[in-house]
Amino acid sequence: MEETLIYAHRGSKGTHPENTLIAFEHAIHLGVDGIELDVHLSKDGHLIVIHDETVDRTTNGTGYIRDLTLTEIKRLDAGSWFSTEYEGEQVPTLSEVLELMKNTTLYLNIEIKADIIPYENIEEKILQAIRDSDFDEKRIIISSFNHYSVAKFKKLAPNIETAILFMEILLDPWEYAKTVGATSLHVYEPVAFTETAHEALKNNFPVRTFTVNNKNHMRALMEQNISAIMTDYPKEALTIRSELKKKETGT
Structure with a gap:
């Protein structure tokens, strides 16, 4: 069986300000298999x-992303809310993250x-950003709660x-997934x-x-060979996976 992959949820969200370049850089340094992030469209x-x-929650500003320009968003501090250590961290664009990651294997x-705001043409814009960055498309996974998207x-x-x-227990969701x-399948932890x-x-x-943050749950899911876990604490997940591998090989 293939081992469970570890994705850093919004970067290393438990230890760094979420969805910032410093959080993604830290996750890359740890040696995760992948990174999960979220994308909206500015004004x-x-x-x-x-x-x-x-x-509002993750910067020192207020307002909807759709009502703010990139220049206005870039002026915001996206680190201090988490810790003064990260004062001055900016909200990144997808292109900046693609540039950061394109020469990795993640x-x-x-x-x-x-799923809440139906951003016009966001799908086309994401695809264009991926192709403009020359990122290996085999390393991209697109997900959404908006299945039309x-x-x-x-x-x-x-x-x-x-x-x-999805977050519910569905009947044969793989069959439904094929229709879109x-x-x-990206599922809520209990599922x-x-x-x-x-x-x-x-x-x-x-x-x-x-989002799997409980160590016992991490271990249990790895033991049942779940394909991947997304966690706010990738360092802990990597340690548990290493311990299980040693136990399995007897080393």
């Missing part, structure tokens, strides 16, 4: 890497945050992997422990689960 059409629809999971992206770029995000062109996840894996559908 002037730039792809902004941030989780919420507003800048996977990049881009979550399209179009997933379906649209798949039509634009059939060779890029897509995943549906998705080839993997990863259910028969749904086991059956999906048997049907050759990768199951990646968010």
